[in-house]
Amino acid sequence: SDPDLVARAAAAKAKLGDRLFVLGHHYQRDEVIRFADVTGDSFKLAQQAAARPEAEYIVFCGVHFMAESADILTSDAQRVILPDLAAGCSMADMATAEQVERCWERLEDLGIAERVVPVSYMNSSADIKAFTGRHGGTICTSSNAQRALEWAFDKGEQVLFLPDQHLGRNTAVRDLGYSLEDCVVYNPHRPDGGLTDEELRSAKMILWRGHCSVHGRFTPECVDEVRERVPGVNVLVHPECRHEVVEKADYVGSTERIITLLNEAEPGSAWAIGTELNLVKRLAAQHPDKQIVFLDKSVCYCSTMNRIDLPHLVWTLEALAEGRVPNVIEVDSDTAHYARVALEQMLALP
Numbered sequence: 458s459d460p461d462l463v464a465r466a467a468a469a470k471a472k473l474g475d476r477l478f479v480l481g482h483h484y485q486r487d488e489v490i491r492f493a494d495v496t497g498d499s500f501k502l503a504q505q506a507a508a509r510p511e512a513e514y515i516v517f518c519g520v521h522f523m524a525e526s527a528d529i530l531t532s533d534a535q536r537v538i539l540p541d542l543a544a545g546c547s548m549a550d551m552a553t554a555e556q557v558e559r560c561w562e563r564l565e566d567l568g569i570a571e572r573v574v575p576v577s578y579m580n581s582s583a584d585i586k587a588f589t590g591r592h593g594g595t596i597c598t599s600s601n602a603q604r605a606l607e608w609a610f611d612k613g614e615q616v617l618f619l620p621d622q623h624l625g626r627n628t629a630v631r632d633l634g635y636s637l638e639d640c641v642v643y644n645p646h647r648p649d650g651g652l653t654d655e656e657l658r659s660a661k662m663i664l665w666r667g668h669c670s671v672h673g674r675f676t677p678e679c680v681d682e683v684r685e686r687v688p689g690v691n692v693l694v695h696p697e698c699r700h701e702v703v704e705k706a707d708y709v710g711s712t713e714r715i716i717t718l719l720n721e722a723e724p725g726s727a728w729a730i731g732t733e734l735n736l737v738k739r740l741a742a743q744h745p746d747k748q749i750v751f752l753d754k755s756v757c758y759c760s761t762m763n764r765i766d767l768p769h770l771v772w773t774l775e776a777l778a779e780g781r782v783p784n785v786i787e788v789d790s791d792t793a794h795y796a797r798v799a800l801e802q803m804l805a806l807p
């Protein structure tokens with residue numbers, strides 16, 4: 458990366474001192490992640506958001522829904538800043554508040570809403586999190602989805618899982634022992650969700666029809682191909698991958714879990730990783746004693762995570778150092794209240 462930009466980012470960061478707290482998700486570029494005070498998966502970053510109450514500015518190097526969650530979990534005096542406002546998430550955009558309300562009305566009309574507990578993936582808008590809090594549900598991330606579902610099934614008989622069908626299905630089937638037939642997929646683009654009354658009544662898991670465009674690119678053929686190419690390889694994938702891919706893998710885990718597994722891996726072992734490419738490249742560089750390859754043959758970055766680049770970070774930090782506060786992410790107080798209920802429920806999961 459441009460040495461001049463690196464020096465400018467470092468100078469602005471030094472000038473801001475303790476007034477600034479920089480959080481970075483593992484999928485961020487190397488040129489950005491080097492300036493993060495804390496790096497993590499979405500769960501760790503949600504936990505850490507409130508770790509520096511004295512910091513006036515929290516610069517979130519990640520995507521919009523993460524910055525919203527940080528705003529919800531921190532004090533009103535703290536400002537959360539997203540270096541590029543176009544850093545969204547296509548999965549989060551797959552569930553709008555209107556669509557989810559329509560789905561809930563259908564469940565109410567059927568007389569089953571009382572026994573359905575909403576569980577929403579962190580990768581959702583603040584509106585969806587607020588819906589979840591209003592209806593007694595919880596947020597989850599890929600590192601606590603099992604505990605979130607166990608909690609929800611203790612509380613109710615059915616789960617409405619938003620918006621990632623793959624994380625919902627993989628967790629229900631792999632970790633809780635439900636069958637694929639226990640899961641149905643609600644299509645928000647169909648007036649009836651594409652499901653009959655009977656299907657909705659009898660399902661254990663009502664999965665929203667959303668997915669991650671990055672993890673959705675891994676196929677079972679990628680797993681077969683890498684096993685042929687790299688004998689003895691361990692295949693490790695993120696639970697946002699399709700069920701057929703997860704079924705063929707040796708290990709499944711959130712980004713933080715992937716990092717831990719590789720730290721614990723034997724020197725000389727071979728690993729094919731099915732998650733975002735910035736992280737996989739960084740892991741390969743950090744573990745020269747292991748063979749770490751990307752599960753797909755094509756390039757697979759998250760384009761919105763990648764929007765946060767060094768020029769955007771420099772622009773943000775220099776503005777803050779000069780007393781201007783750009784790109785503030787602020788969730789309105791009513792939405793924030795109910796979204797916090799659902800986020801705090803997640804943080805309190807056993």
Ligand code: 13P
Pocket residue numbers: 497498499500580598599600669697711712713
């Ligand atoms: P985790 O951070 O929970 O591993 O999720 C990955 C992801 O897709 C974030 O957008």
Ligand code: SF4
Pocket residue numbers: 484520545546547548549580669670671672733759760761762
């Ligand atoms: Fe969204 Fe997938 Fe990118 Fe994560 S990796 S921010 S889920 S599109």
